[in-house]
Amino acid sequence: MTKKTQSKKELLLKLGTLKLKQYPVSRFKRWMISDDDPLWKRPKKDAIVNDFYVAAFEIWRGNLICRTFYVCQCWLSKEKITQVFEVKRQLAGCTKQLTKRLYNNMGIKVWRYDDYPFYRDKSSARWTVRNEGTFNLAIISSYYLQTINENWYMLNSEEGLFRLLRQTEYKYSGFEYSTFGYHEIFNYLLKYEKHHELEMVSKMGLDYLLNTCPREIQWKRKGLDFLGIDKRDIKLFRKIRPDSIKTFNEVKDYLYKFNIISISTYNHLLLVIRIIKENPYANLNLSKYTLDYFEKQNLSTYIVRDYYRFCEELGLPMNHANKYPDDMKTKHDELQDLITIKRSEKRDQDIITRVNNDLYKYRFTNSSMLITPANSTEDLVNESKELHHCVRTYDERYAKGETNIFLIRECKEPNRPFFTLELSKDKEIMQLRGEHNCSPSETVIDFVRQWAAKYKFTGACVGKEGAIYEMG
Structure with a gap:
């Protein structure tokens, strides 16, 4: 002590x-x-x-x-x-x-x-x-x-506090120039007790670094060297107010090369550097053209990442047209549709394999209704569209064998969605819902009971109370 x-x-x-x-x-x-x-x-x-x-x-x-x-x-x-x-x-x-x-x-x-x-x-x-x-x-x-x-x-008023401070040993602490709030004054003065250079940092408007990158400040160095910034770079540093001294030093050559002198353009540079690092398949170069392109597109990094990931999955060559499409968001949506088709083809193959190997034997009909397993993702999408529930989101689980989806139809209209049923892999009836998730009528429940009795299925809708779960 x-x-x-x-x-x-x-x-x-x-x-x-x-x-x-x-x-x-x-x-x-x-x-x-x-x-x-x-x-x-x-x-x-x-x-x-x-x-x-x-x-x-x-x-x-x-x-x-x-x-x-x-x-x-x-x-x-x-x-x-x-x-x-x-x-x-x-x-x-x-x-x-x-x-x-x-x-x-x-x-x-x-x-x-x-x-x-x-x-x-x-x-x-x-x-x-x-x-x-x-x-x-x-x-x-x-x-x-x-x-x-x-x-x-x-x-105390702001000026009143400053007047009091000038009557103490901390009159040259630089607190009045800092970004610290009133309630943080004693925390500030403790830091000043330890490092008198804080006065200079505050007068330069850089005291925010104490919060953003405190470990990067090297207080033991003399003069401005404790900041780890070259004297010739101080003016630019103050203009763009970076959150990290280390990051600034890593990209400062680009700052001068591309004449970046504002906070917004600096943050945009970091964004583009991040895009380049996260998307190696795109093989992008950091250039003025690349900076201007992504500024014009104004997209989230998630959209950009997904776009280049779609390009890689589809095996598209990274020529100029694919690297820098005129409208990346529109192109992203187009590729997403192609990816969906590609993936659904694989899922459809898995679904039809499951139907042919196991589920086909559970087809059933009586004089008024029939029940059959869904044969494709298109079946699920159509079921969702017509009945206004979310069975379409079950396609991946269905393809993987994690659940089973059956379609109930009236015999007089075999192609028109009527009710949808989910059967677990343990052969338990989980859901039975119609349009807008409506509950089944007694006629539908009786039909499902007949089907369940034949194949010894269990589930809530087999009982008197009917189905108790919704499709979503």
Whole structure:
């Protein structure tokens, strides 16, 4: 522990022994609800009506401190009560903090005043040093997640906070130039304590790198070398604001080659590089033409990836016309149809093999209806189209033998979809549905019972209650 760290800890302990000025309730009035607000409707028992936290920054012994107050408007003993309790004290540059009336609710830290009837935590009535560090005023921490606390405010204005900061040892910290929020100021100052170069980084508008790529910053180097960026590249770096120093250095030659000087064009370059890496079959070159082409197409990487994958599956040559179609989305859809046909041919072969080897023997008819296995994916698509259910999505499972699909027809109209039945591979009737997933009539159920009895099938629709599952 350094002398400075030890000194800060001693100051924090001293801060916990002091009775500092109490802010009057009127200082928090702007966030309170009025006496005639409908929220004050009197409840049957004591209850909180409105509560929030307010952070107030002050100077204490030349140090910046932050005091957090819990303000509560509630019904207590049949009276309207407004009370203010100080619940946290922080000292700039100190990794620990003081808390009071800390209530632990399922791992989430909240503050309640200790005489409130629902939260009687008498053990936390005095200031205690906590090891949580200087977690943000706006953050509620838990064991599993961090969420933004909406009901917190700041008593100081932006300029007021800056004026206070100028009265302390952190007057040259550069916080006013940073992208850090008010609630992150103590986290910022801790980083500044460790690396005074942060002032320069903030003034350059690059402090966001602390969040995007903190491990890429080499603080031990002198001058601007700690950023790992050549001096001649700083101006360009500031313009395009990359999320990664490493990535910038990897592609900077392309930045100068293609005159990329904005955030949007930089991100587009990274997108095109990603497309080239993810689609080796396309054999694309990184050129101005390629950049302009994908900018004009304005497609997601998923569409682009699928398009080149379709080209590879169909064995299309990667000439200019196939690499850069005039309308990639339209061409993608065309190839998708060809792929569907190609795949359905394979599935149809598997389906007809299953029908000929096993399912044909389950064909059945009586005087009014017939039942037969589906012979192709086209059968399933037509069934879905006419009956408005989703049996078409069962084609792959049917082809693989994971389930069985049978078509029920009226003998007078053998080509018109009537009802669809799913039979599991264990020979259990799973679904029996008609148009718009309607339930079968007694006539259809009787027919299915006859069929099931002949081949000793089981299933819900064999019983009196009829089918209980839908096609989708």
